[in-house]
Amino acid sequence: MPLRIPLLAYVLVSALICTAISGGMNTAISYALYAGKEAETMMFAFPSTVAGDVVLTCIIGSVITWLISGQLALGDLGDAGPLRITGLPWKSAEELPGTLLAKLAVASYQPILEKKKDDKARTHPVRNFMYCAATGALVGLVLLVPTLGLIFILAGYFSVEHDATPDDGVIWDMPTLLLYKGMLGALMGLVEQPLIVLLIATKPVPDEISEEDEECGSSHSKPTETATETPAQQ
Structure with missing residues (x-):
């Protein structure tokens, strides 16, 4: 028998889990990426550029989050899943925002949501994957880069490099880099996971x-x- 929980409870729990995973993954990747390169790492240097890393992290991290978190949420909230959201009116695709981002998002999950109604959806895994990846990249580029990305670039520059001189030696030491990228990854998960859950939770299940x-x-x-x-x- 499915477990019935409020939407807010599921959003909070899943967002916290995604925040911890995303922050931990970004911290580990930063350690592997910058180990031994602290001395040449600057916000706008090349190739060890923190600003470029932030932009790529927003886009690539968004694609990974969209693919993995979307599948997990579908498994939890689908018509055969273990959970049911209470107190939530179902909405059709026409009632969702009519922006390009919303249409891509709906298209990325619609073939999976209706796989029991239309068996042909199962025969297009590459198309479904490309839809999800394109949506994740667009979310990262449109939503995360101009907000979190810009904020972190400015904050990193003015808090770490603004008053630094070449005589200071290593400006971005490893603990600072790990904390910086870990916080960025955590906030990315905290922003994106509720968006994905709400998108899936407000889609009607055809059989029901x-x-x-x-x-x-x-x-x-x-x-x-x-x-x-x-x-x-x-």
């Missing part, structure tokens, strides 16, 4: 909706039949 429509239709038809039969009997 069809059953609800049949029940509603049968319940509405019965009073009509009794109302038409009563005058005839009189």
